Structure formats: structure tokens, C-alpha cells
Amino acid sequence: MEADQYLEMFLDESREHLQAVNDNILKLEKQPHDLDLVNEIFRSAHTLKGMAATMGYEDITSLTHKMENVLDMIRNRQLTVSTTIIDIVFSAIEYLEDMVKAIGEGNDGKKDVTGLVHQLDQIEKGGQVTTAAQSNTVEEENLINFDELGLDEFQITIIEQAKEQGFSPYQITVTLTDECILKGARAYMVFESLEEQGEIIRTNPSVEEIEEGDFAQSFSIIFLSKEGVDIIKTVIVKVSEVKEVEISNLASLSNVNQPSSDMPDYEEENTSSQIINEETAATIEKTTQAESSGHTSKTIRVNLEKIDDLLNLFEEVVIDRSRLEVIAESLSNQALTDTVEHMRRVSTDMQSLILAMRMVPIEQVFNRFPRMIRGLARDLNKKINLEIIGADTELDRTVIDEIGDPLVHLIRNSADHGIELPEIRKQSGKSEEGNLILRAFHSGNHVFIEIEDDGAGINRGKVQAKAIENGLISASEAEILTDDQIANFILSSGFSTADKVSNVSGRGVGLDVVKSKIESLGGQITIESKAGKGSVFSIQLPLTLSIIATLLVKVKQETYAVPLSSIIETVILKKKQMMYAHGKKVMDFRGKIVPLVSLAAVFDVQEEEESDTNVYSVVIVKKGEKLTGLIVDSFIGQKEVVLKSLGNYLKDVFAISGATILGDGEVALILDPNALIK
Incomplete structure (x- = not known):
């Protein structure tokens, strides 16, 4: 498996599981006897461990493994929740978050977890075992342990899930003839034959060693299938130079530390000693999901960069839409006007949908x-x-x-x-x-x-x-x-x-x-x-930073866009209503003295001669409780515009937050009213 292609999925799901553990641990501290919470935490930790092991992150695996052991003792009533346990688990969560964050930043995710592992190990060893657990010990000692077969907990989980889906686990030992020269090739043919009947989840020796012929005359396989022993044996002996086949059904075996049946149903380890058929595993997963929920998920994960790229492309559509609206108006062609109007409605719905895709819960x-x-x-x-x-x-x-x-x-x-x-x-x-x-x-x-x-x-x-x-x-x-x-x-x-x-x-x-x-x-x-x-x-x-609603205003020959979110009201102010305080222009706005700022003066917009107007167009903007009136020549109207950066060469321009391209191709500067409020 190429781990890189699953990295984003691993990071996303790891964060989700860590947050779930974090939330439920907080609840558990207040409700220490709620075993449902413990089971939820256990499932999240167990899933995280499986994913980390699959991806090869050993420190995350070892730490979650120890967490899982402690949680298992709690849910089996062998250990009581205490503040000390909660504190150590929280420390473990912080370590895990740091490691996941480091992986997301391109690092290897390694961290010294020996101290925490030791603390969790001490808790595990000091736990009080209940009478019920002790009474089961003698019975368990009489059962064959999965550990004796060299299986780890990940592989045991796969077996348990497969059994629930009607698969039988088998241990198969294949012995080749002494005369066999190409042992690796014969072993590969055995694998090929078996994979048509089920799943190989472990080999001994490893797959690489077997395929290279680096073994004596025999090798063993842990195999999952819905077929019976006779059919499996017949398939194997068809391969030439197979001397002997021994098959044992493991369905009756037990494991002392076997995970409970409520484990997550989508973990599998894919290491050099395993061959996991992803298609079959996916079939098992989908079947389980369909049985539990009655429907399949209609949700997919999309990389945020793709959504950003989509929004950037749509911003260009918004600019072209504005251009088409101007052209349609100038040509007075009804068919063109109707088409542009339909495009405006559709693109508005598209805009709402794309922006909704960018929205995430706080x-x-x-x-x-x-x-x-x-x-x-x-x-x-x-x-x-x-x-x-x-x-x-x-x-x-x-x-x-x-x-x-x-x-x-x-x-x-x-x-x-x-x-x-x-x-x-x-x-x-x-x-x-x-x-x-x-x-x-x-x-x-x-x-x-x-x-x-x-x-x-x-x-x-x-x-x-x-x-x-x-x-x-x-x-x-x-x-x-x-x-x-x-x-x-x-x-x-x-x-x-x-x-x-x-x-x-x-x-x-x-x-x-x-x-x-x-x-x-x-x-x-x-x-x-x-x-x-x-x-x-x-x-x-x-709500969003890219496409904003504005009021377009005219100052001499220049057009500016004022964000609607900052506007309280627009006012036509008569010259005789303008007042002065400390030598500065002010106006009375609903009983409150509001300072006035001329955009022509702020941006040094040239005019041929001093205008002698009797009225002023004023945009009242706010910042918290502060109000200021911006004097402009006229109001053009409301317009949704695309906020574009001015680039590195024009950074930090006073009172300008960006620019936009209007429908007629003109560039309009977007004001930052916060900088103009007195």
C-alpha cells in the first residue's frame, strides 16, 4: 500500500477520533460509572491504533495500545475511573495530537512516549481484577490463545469481523516436495489459488521471504473463507509439487485479550507479512455498514484546496457575469437579456452552494x-x-x-x-x-x-x-x-x-x-x-472573505466599493446642514454628532475646480459604536464583487482592503471603512 495516498484520510479521521476521545473523557470525569462513554472512548482509541499501525506510525500505535488496555480494564470493571487516570489520559491525548499535527506538517510523527507508556502500564498492573474475571482465568487457560499463532490484535479484529460476516478462519500449512526448485513460484501459485476463495491475512514466514523462496519446504497461512476444508484443500493440491496440506479451523479458538464484538468494523493492517485484498475488505465493510444503518453514506471527502480552486474559478465567472450584464444592457437585445438574467440566477445559486461548501461548524x-x-x-x-x-x-x-x-x-x-x-x-x-x-x-x-x-x-x-x-x-x-x-x-x-x-x-x-x-x-x-x-x-x-456585497460610489472619475456590512445608512446632506467642530466637518445624525470624511481628500482624487454643490452624498459607516460619514459624489448602486488582493507591491495601502473588476472592465478599489472611522 502506498501510504501517502491515504495520508489526508488518516489525518482527518485521526483528528476526529482524538476529538471524540477528548469530549468523552471530559464527560467520563463527571460520569465515572457510565460504561457507554468508556466504550465510545475505547472504540475511538482502538480505531486510531489500527490506522496508525497501518500507516506505520509506531509511537502513536504503542501509546494508543496502552490507553486501550487501561480503558478495557475500566469497561470490564477491573479498574475505577479516577482523577489520576483522567489526567494521564489527557496527557496521552495531547501527545497524540502533537504527533498527528507533526505528521500533517510533513514530519515523521515520532515522539518519546516511554514515560506515558510506563504510567499507563503501571495503572494497568495496579488495577484490581474483579472476582468474575478471576473465575474465568482457569477456563481461559484451557483454551488455545490466538497469541500462540503469532497473531496480533489487529489481525484478531479482522478475524472476528470476518466471522460475523460468515467467514471461517483457517490455519493452513503447505509442504512442498523435496525436489521442488522454484519454491517461491509454487508458493505464489498457492496464494493465487487461495485468493479466489477468500482472504490471506497472515503468512509465516513473511510474503517477501516466501516469494523469494527463503524458507524450508513448508509455510503456513492464516486464511479467511466461506468455503469448506475439502474445497480449500482441493484448490491447493492442484498446484504441482505440493506434497502435503494441513488445515485447521480456528473458529473454535479463543483469545484471552480478545477485543469485544463492538469493535469498529473497518480496520485492517497491511504490513509486509500480510496480503489484504482491498476489494474483499471493502465488501465486508459495506455489508456491515448497510446492515447497521440501512443505507450507504452519501458523503465524500474533498481536499480543501480543490474547493478553493473551484471558488477562484467561480470568481472569474462572477466578473464575466457582470461584464455580460453591461453588454446586454447596452445592446437592448431581449434574447440576450433573458439569457444573461437566467445565467445570473443560476450563478447566484452556484455561488451560494460553493460558499456553503467552504463553511464549516465553529x-x-x-x-x-x-x-x-x-x-x-x-x-x-x-x-x-x-x-x-x-x-x-x-x-x-x-x-x-x-x-x-x-x-x-x-x-x-x-x-x-x-x-x-x-x-x-x-x-x-x-x-x-x-x-x-x-x-x-x-x-x-x-x-x-x-x-x-x-x-x-x-x-x-x-x-x-x-x-x-x-x-x-x-x-x-x-x-x-x-x-x-x-x-x-x-x-x-x-x-x-x-x-x-x-x-x-x-x-x-x-x-x-x-x-x-x-x-x-x-x-x-x-x-x-x-x-x-x-x-x-x-x-x-x-461570513466569507472572497465575494462580498458592496455599495458602489463615485468620487470624481473614480469608483469605490464600500462593504455593505459596514454601512448603516446613506444620506443626502444639504450644505446648510453641515456643521463644524474643532475646525472639522460634522453632521447631526439622529441626534448624534458624526464626523465627516471626504474620500476625494483622503485619496487625493484630482478635480478641475472647487465644486459649489448644495448637497452632499454621505455614506454612514460604523465600527463598534463609532460612526463616520464618508462624503462621495454619488451612489451607483449595490453590487456583489470579488475581493482581489493588491499583491505584494501594494501592501498596506491606507484604507484600501483590495480591488475588484467591474462589469465594464474598470478596476474599483474596495474600501476598509475601519481605517476611516474617526
């Missing part, structure tokens, strides 16, 4: 946090209950890849600075256990992620003093700011009010990086806080 990010909170609570000597709401909320895969680290920092910050120690909470009339809520939900074309805690809130006095000390505001300015406005200063660069540095947070860096990362994704972060009640960190993110 639970892929959220799933890491329960274990993290468990560790933080222990490190900080706090009691913290984490509640996750809206984990099925979908977000663009590009955003998912980038949002994990900012969320980790915000959650660690809430656990460290927000939630108080149990004794302090008790003195304040709160429960000793602090509550941390991680919430996600859709609103319009955005996804909101909120991190809410019921801790002490943000200390206005400390933050205000630090902001004044850092020169961010003056003392007089601070007095007129709200608590939430003061709280948002903690997002400033190098801002920290921690009394001491901890290994969790308080190093004076981090939240400004969080803010920068979120804004680079086209999002924004705001803070609401009440002293003694807690804080809410709210992150607003766009």
Missing part, C-alpha cells in the same frame, strides 16, 4: 476549550464551568483557520483576570464556581462570537490610570468616557494592569494582537463590562 475551534478550561482551573486554583452555545454555527474555513488563537487568548484572559478565586466569590455572595460562556450566532452577513464571564469585571480605575499613564487619553477626557469605552483601552498595544506576571496572562502583550488579528479578518472586537458582574468580549466576523 465547533472545530470550540472543541479544544473544555480541556483547556479544565487545566486552567487547576493551575489557577479556581472552579470554572464552561458553557458552549451555538457550536454548530458555520463560518468560512479561512476564518476558522485564523480565529483559534485569538479565542484561546481571550478565554485565558477571562479565566485569569475575570473569574475570581472561590473564596473571593463566596465573600461577594456568588457561587464558588465561576461561569464562562462561549457563544456563537449568525446576524445578517456576520457571525458573532462572545466570551462572557460572571467574574469581577474590568476595573475602571486601574484601566483609566494606565491609559492616562500611557498617554492614550488625558484625565479630563477620561472623565467623560463610559465604562465600556474605558474598558476597550485594554486592547491597546502593550496595555496590562496585571499586578504580577503569571504563566497564563499578564505579560503586557496579547490583547492588542488579538484585536489586530480580528481586524485583519475584516472583523472587530468590542468589550462590555460591569464591575462585580462580569465582562463580555464580542467579536464580529464576516
Whole structure:
């Protein structure tokens, strides 16, 4: 088997099984007597072990094997779940995650797991065996053990699965005549004959040694077939120079450490000492799946790069669609207009479908946090209950890849600075256990992620003093700011009010990086806080980053696209309604003074002479609670556009996030309203 072609599948399924183990271990800690959870964990660990062994990742195999042994003792009531066991299993999960991640990055996935293996081994040896298990020992000693046949647990699992599907396991010993010269060729002919009747899952010696003739006169095979002994023997003796054939049915044999019948039904090891017919194995798998579920899966795995390539191609279709719309309008041809209109409807549906393919549940990010909170609570000597709401909320895969680290920092910050120690909470009339809520939900074309805690809130006095000390505001300015406005200063660069540095947070860096990362994704972060009640960190993110809805505006001879997600309203402002404050243009917008910014002045758009207009076209944009009016010459209309990067030579252009090609072939710059808001 070429392992490389299965690497992506191995990585995807390994991550899924590790997440399943992680989730169920957390549940098991709270429900230590729930054997259904133990069985779920066991199945995931067992499957991961089988896949790792097949791919040749020995460290993952050895560690999951030891985990599996401990879990097997728990589910057989030979061992009781304890905090120590949970801690060691969590450490093992972290090791496994590191190894899988390393494999995904192109490394060999090796890691020194001897310490953890030893700890798990000690747990296994120290487990208390129940009376029932002891009573079975004498009976088991009278049975032939599969181990005596040289079979490992992977091969035993295959045999058990095959037996459930009506196959019989046989041990076949073939002896060739003393005169046989081409022993390898004769052995190969035996293999060929047998494979028409069933499955060879192990040979002794190895396949390579047998085919090279590197054995005495006999070799043995473990064989799965639905045929009887006589038919199998007849097939083999037809091969010339076969002297003797001995066949034993292994169906009545037992294995002391045999896996239970509820093992996953899709593992097989494919090493140099095995010949696994993939077609037959797949048939067994499909049959089992059909019997258990009544239908076959209609889901396939698609490489993310292919979806990205598909989206890039569709972006070109969107550009051409806009071009055709302009041409159809100029020609006034009804047939062409009808065709373009149909193309617009179909392509709009295609766009929705492709974007939906890129959307993934945010639970892929959220799933890491329960274990993290468990560790933080222990490190900080706090009691913290984490509640996750809206984990099925979908977000663009590009955003998912980038949002994990900012969320980790915000959650660690809430656990460290927000939630108080149990004794302090008790003195304040709160429960000793602090509550941390991680919430996600859709609103319009955005996804909101909120991190809410019921801790002490943000200390206005400390933050205000630090902001004044850092020169961010003056003392007089601070007095007129709200608590939430003061709280948002903690997002400033190098801002920290921690009394001491901890290994969790308080190093004076981090939240400004969080803010920068979120804004680079086209999002924004705001803070609401009440002293003694807690804080809410709210992150607003766009659903997708590639095709966006915009308002096209005209500034002299230039066309700009303003993202609709940032627009509150468009206004026609009369000249007499324009006001001035501190020498700057402002307007009254629903009782609130809003600063005005001229795009012509910002981008130095040349005009022949000073215009003497009596009205101004204004786009009101927002960033959190801040509003700004952008003065333009006219509104063109709404348009979905493809966001294209300006490339390496035009990086970091002020207030420009990208460009797009319009239907008439003109290039329009896409504004970044966040940079223009005063």
C-alpha cells in the first residue's frame, strides 16, 4: 500500500477520533460509572491504533495500545475511573495530537512516549481484577490463545469481523516436495489459488521471504473463507509439487485479550507479512455498514484546496457575469437579456452552494476549550464551568483557520483576570464556581462570537490610570468616557494592569494582537463590562472573505466599493446642514454628532475646480459604536464583487482592503471603512 495516498484520510479521521476521545473523557470525569462513554472512548482509541499501525506510525500505535488496555480494564470493571487516570489520559491525548499535527506538517510523527507508556502500564498492573474475571482465568487457560499463532490484535479484529460476516478462519500449512526448485513460484501459485476463495491475512514466514523462496519446504497461512476444508484443500493440491496440506479451523479458538464484538468494523493492517485484498475488505465493510444503518453514506471527502480552486474559478465567472450584464444592457437585445438574467440566477445559486461548501461548524475551534478550561482551573486554583452555545454555527474555513488563537487568548484572559478565586466569590455572595460562556450566532452577513464571564469585571480605575499613564487619553477626557469605552483601552498595544506576571496572562502583550488579528479578518472586537458582574468580549466576523456585497460610489472619475456590512445608512446632506467642530466637518445624525470624511481628500482624487454643490452624498459607516460619514459624489448602486488582493507591491495601502473588476472592465478599489472611522 502506498501510504501517502491515504495520508489526508488518516489525518482527518485521526483528528476526529482524538476529538471524540477528548469530549468523552471530559464527560467520563463527571460520569465515572457510565460504561457507554468508556466504550465510545475505547472504540475511538482502538480505531486510531489500527490506522496508525497501518500507516506505520509506531509511537502513536504503542501509546494508543496502552490507553486501550487501561480503558478495557475500566469497561470490564477491573479498574475505577479516577482523577489520576483522567489526567494521564489527557496527557496521552495531547501527545497524540502533537504527533498527528507533526505528521500533517510533513514530519515523521515520532515522539518519546516511554514515560506515558510506563504510567499507563503501571495503572494497568495496579488495577484490581474483579472476582468474575478471576473465575474465568482457569477456563481461559484451557483454551488455545490466538497469541500462540503469532497473531496480533489487529489481525484478531479482522478475524472476528470476518466471522460475523460468515467467514471461517483457517490455519493452513503447505509442504512442498523435496525436489521442488522454484519454491517461491509454487508458493505464489498457492496464494493465487487461495485468493479466489477468500482472504490471506497472515503468512509465516513473511510474503517477501516466501516469494523469494527463503524458507524450508513448508509455510503456513492464516486464511479467511466461506468455503469448506475439502474445497480449500482441493484448490491447493492442484498446484504441482505440493506434497502435503494441513488445515485447521480456528473458529473454535479463543483469545484471552480478545477485543469485544463492538469493535469498529473497518480496520485492517497491511504490513509486509500480510496480503489484504482491498476489494474483499471493502465488501465486508459495506455489508456491515448497510446492515447497521440501512443505507450507504452519501458523503465524500474533498481536499480543501480543490474547493478553493473551484471558488477562484467561480470568481472569474462572477466578473464575466457582470461584464455580460453591461453588454446586454447596452445592446437592448431581449434574447440576450433573458439569457444573461437566467445565467445570473443560476450563478447566484452556484455561488451560494460553493460558499456553503467552504463553511464549516465553529465547533472545530470550540472543541479544544473544555480541556483547556479544565487545566486552567487547576493551575489557577479556581472552579470554572464552561458553557458552549451555538457550536454548530458555520463560518468560512479561512476564518476558522485564523480565529483559534485569538479565542484561546481571550478565554485565558477571562479565566485569569475575570473569574475570581472561590473564596473571593463566596465573600461577594456568588457561587464558588465561576461561569464562562462561549457563544456563537449568525446576524445578517456576520457571525458573532462572545466570551462572557460572571467574574469581577474590568476595573475602571486601574484601566483609566494606565491609559492616562500611557498617554492614550488625558484625565479630563477620561472623565467623560463610559465604562465600556474605558474598558476597550485594554486592547491597546502593550496595555496590562496585571499586578504580577503569571504563566497564563499578564505579560503586557496579547490583547492588542488579538484585536489586530480580528481586524485583519475584516472583523472587530468590542468589550462590555460591569464591575462585580462580569465582562463580555464580542467579536464580529464576516461570513466569507472572497465575494462580498458592496455599495458602489463615485468620487470624481473614480469608483469605490464600500462593504455593505459596514454601512448603516446613506444620506443626502444639504450644505446648510453641515456643521463644524474643532475646525472639522460634522453632521447631526439622529441626534448624534458624526464626523465627516471626504474620500476625494483622503485619496487625493484630482478635480478641475472647487465644486459649489448644495448637497452632499454621505455614506454612514460604523465600527463598534463609532460612526463616520464618508462624503462621495454619488451612489451607483449595490453590487456583489470579488475581493482581489493588491499583491505584494501594494501592501498596506491606507484604507484600501483590495480591488475588484467591474462589469465594464474598470478596476474599483474596495474600501476598509475601519481605517476611516474617526
